[in-house]
Amino acid sequence: MIKVLVNGAKGRMGSLVASTVRGDSSLQLVGETDLGDDLRARILAAQAEVVVDFTHPDAAAKNTEIIFQAGAHPVVGTTGFKPEEIQRLQELASRLGRGGLIAPNFAIGVILMMKFAAEAARYFPDLEIIELHHNQKADAPSGTAIKTAEWIHAKRDQKPQGSLVHEKQTIPGVRGGRCQEIPIHSVRLPGMVAHQEVLLGGQGQFLTIRHDALSRECYMPGVLLAIKRVKGLKGLMYGLENILEL
């Protein structure tokens, strides 16, 4: 049984991870910590092998460092890492010779949607992205939309995208924003959770690849997979795609 401690266990994600770990017979929940707890001391006392962190962007890098220093493998879902923080933590992981995973999105379906869109873009280079989220979301476009555009860009030739060069736009912004020349349209409405469509147009045919996250449950299979695979990783990986064997 893998001994798991959940940090941020009083939060929305952390409490769900704790109950999901409890329900898996191959895992043992050995601790739940939150703001005010001594994370290092609790990891050592519980002899936790894997620590899952869903806390706050301001604390994520420090927590990951503490988890490594305390001898455990981090599985981190907290968002907001700066590239230099990831690099520093990757150097620490390789010095310690220990595996870890930071994944800004644990929904396996989202990773597949990005992967399928990037594959399809080789044959359907004309495409646009629509991402739709609840109206409390602080940023636009979503990190997933940006990452999708970057994955597509890596697979597809550079291409002037989506409209005629001399298209007249009578309302500024009506054709969306651009990432790697790919138009991204952000919709924010109450009632939505997290959704994304990649629309690919071809001659006489049209392909839509869509993912809908309906609740936080969608992240749990990815978190469980990470907990079970993290001990075998070489170094600190960034992104769930690194453990999906795609």
Ligand SMILES: NC(=O)c1ccc[n+]([C@@H]2O[C@H](COP(=O)([O-])OP(=O)(O)OC[C@H]3O[C@@H](n4cnc5c(N)ncnc54)[C@H](O)[C@@H]3O)[C@@H](O)[C@H]2O)c1
């Ligand atoms: N990777 C993913 O797939 C994914 C999915 C959903 C949310 N998130 C991210 O996970 C994080 C948490 O989201 P949430 O909705 O559960 O938030 P939340 O506010 O419901 O919970 C966060 C919890 O962390 C605790 N906390 C804050 N700072 C802490 C610290 N320094 N040490 C220990 N505990 C601390 C808070 O007290 C709270 O209980 C956010 O960064 C969010 O963007 C990631």
